[in-house]
Amino acid sequence: MEVFEVRDPDIVQALQWTKETVETMITRAFTNAAVRRSIWSDTPNKQHSLSDVFFTVKDDTHVELTNVKLLREPDFRFTSINSCLESFFLAANIDIGDLEVTADFYVNNSALDYVLPLATSGQVTITFKNVKAEGPIGVYPIEDCFLTKNYSLCYKPENTTIKTVHKDNEGEATVELGVDSTANLFKDETLGSHLWMDLTHLLTKLLKMELDEVLCELSASDLLQGESDYVDGTIEHSNAVNVVTNDIFDKIIANANNRINELNLSTIPGPDIDASFKKKLATVVTTGHFTARNGTFQNMASLARKGDVSIAIEDGKFVIFGRVGLTELKISYDHYTAKLMDVGPTGKIQTTVGRNEALFKFILEKTDQKVKIRLADFKITDISEIEAHVTGLGGLNWLTSKISSWIASILRWKVAPLVEVNVKENVNKVLENFDVNSLLKK
Incomplete structure (x- = not known):
């Protein structure tokens, strides 16, 4: 498509000549970094904190993970990379290896609390085996280098193992469970599935930091044969492509927002919350219960675009992809009850969400001299910095942080899939009559 093509043949050739240099530099830099980590494996490795996890199994068993940590820096190794700077993207296949996450766990069966209180706590280790990532990474020229901006990577582990350590009547007990297939990770209510959004968001963040550092070492003017005019021309073309792709994104999003408003779909019911918590009173550990009802999500x-959109070529077709977010993401509850020893407050909850982000991906297909656009994917990739504002807690005010983490898990695990389905449905309806050809001719 002409709007995405560099017009100056000299710049095209210069960009194509950078291919081997860029690919070799990236592959070597990440391999050397991994080797350095292995040599210094006896030194303390940097750990990364992840969000707490809360979910309910079969309506009455509450599972909570706290103090969640990724135990080591991931070793990104590019097994293959295709540099297409004339189209401003890198196509990457990355081997990350095993990722080990540890956490403290607490499990309580609320249905039995009034008959025979049962709760288990201990430590759990979730190991994601042989994790790989694949997909396009958007790049853009700025001043005298290239940097990355959008990542459309699909992360997949080969399998997952879960090991718990807890106290039983005979002392310390260790139990290990294997989850054989990747499909189970995403379809079943496994511990790994509840960690996946936060973990992959962290992986992308760490990869971007490392990859940008490598790319910054490559001078754009040196790559382009020392010709400053070539650098200026590349930046000018990149800006022109951004105008078109950003316009396509913005118009699709605006139409989708309008449709959602017209159909009164902007607000949906929020899932109920049923959780357990424990508190030590004197020498006795007591289990409390928390419920929240009449939730509202809005x-x-x-929807609004975050930053410039990227382009890539997959299977001979142009792909445009970029980040969006909900500028007014809120969830509230009209009524909650917190009880400890059958006594406790009631009130309301208002929640603010500091960060949320999703990836939009569209495919452009040319047929009969016309271009059609279709939705390839919409996936929420980050919901974080969540703070609950709770009325009436009084002496149980220390529960506020727990309520925030419970709501965060509800948003990631239960609300996010509903939002994805609704947004996809409305965007697909918008695209049925969307004229992308007029935008591509600008």
């Missing part, structure tokens, strides 16, 4: 009609 606003699905507040």
Whole structure:
């Protein structure tokens, strides 16, 4: 498509000549970094904190993970990379190896609390075996280098193992469970599935930091034969492509927002919360219960683009992809009850969400001299910095942080899939009559 093509043949050739240099530099830099880590494996490795996890199994068993940590820096190794700077993207296949996450766990069966209180706590280790990532990474020229901006990577582990250590009547007990297939990770309510959004968001963040550092070492003017005019021309073309792709994104999003508003779909019911918590009173550990009802999630009609959009070529077709977010993401509950020893407060909850992000991916297909656009994917990739504002807690005010983490897990595990389905449905309806050809001719 002409709008995405560099017009100056000299710049095209210069960009194509950078291919081997860029690919070799990236592959070597990440391999050397991994080797350095292995040589210094006896030194303390940097750990990364992840969000707490809470979910309910079969309506009455509450599972909570706290103090969640990724135990080591991931070793990104590019097994293959295709540099296409004339189209401003890198196509990458990355081997990350095993990722080990540890956490403290607490499991309570609320249905039995009034008959025979049962709760288990201990430590758990979740190991994601042989993790790989694949997909396009958007790049852009700035001043005298290239940097990355959008990542459309699919992360997949080969399998997952879960090991718990807890106290039983005979002392310390260790149990290990293997989850054989990747499909189980995403379809079943496994511990790994509840960690996956936060973990992959962290992986992308760490990869971007390392990859940008490597790319910054490559001078754009040196790559382009020392010709400053070539650098200026590349930046000018990149800006022109951004105008078109950003316009396509913005118009699709605006139409989707309008449709969601017109159909009164901007607000949906929020899932109920049923959770257990423990508190030591004198020498006795007591289990408390928390419920929240009449939840409301909003606003699905507040989609907005975050940063410039990227382009890539997959299977001979142009792909445009970029980040969006909900500018008014809130969830509230009209009524909650917190009880400890059958006594406790009631009130309301308002929640603010500091960060949320999703990836939009569209495919452009040319048929009969016309271009059609279709939705390839919409996936929420980050919901974080969540703070609950709770009325009436009084002496149980220390529960606020737990309520925030419970709501965060509800948003990631239960609300996010509903939002994805609703947004996809409305965007697909918008695209049925969307004229992308007029935008591509600008």
